[in-house]
Amino acid sequence: xxxxxxxxxxxxxxxxxxxxxxxxxxxxxxxxxxxxxxxxxxxxxxxxxxxxxxxxxxxxxxxxxxxxxxxxxxxxxxxxxxxxxxxxxxxxxxxxxxxxxx
Numbered sequence: 001x002x003x004x005x006x007x008x009x010x011x012x013x014x015x016x017x018x019x020x021x022x023x024x025x026x027x028x029x030x031x032x033x034x035x036x037x038x039x040x041x042x043x044x045x046x047x048x049x050x051x052x053x054x055x056x057x058x059x060x061x062x063x064x065x066x067x068x069x070x071x072x073x074x075x076x077x078x079x080x081x082x083x084x085x086x087x088x089x090x091x092x093x094x095x096x097x098x099x100x101x102x
Contacts, residue, residue, distance in 0.1 A: 032086035
């Protein structure tokens with residue numbers, strides 16, 4: 001399994017944990033185009049922060065080194081890596097593949 005597939009698997013589990021906290025009628029689809037931020041997103045700001053923290057924690061534990069997704073690198077991207085699930089998986093893969101122990 002390559003890092004992108006592993007990250008997608010981790011993200012799906014973290015996303016499911018978030019859904020487990022939501023009422024049945026407010027469940028979100030884990031789909032590449034599911035918006036994470038902006039007017040089309042169904043996540044509030046606390047849920048988005050929780051999602052990112054839990055994703056960073058799971059990635060760090062899985063890959064054995066600190067993984068930060070919400071840093072200056074993310075904010076300096078031309079296109080927001082937080083736009084949707086696909087863009088965040090792509091960004092997380094790039095971070096994991098280029099990160100080293102800090």
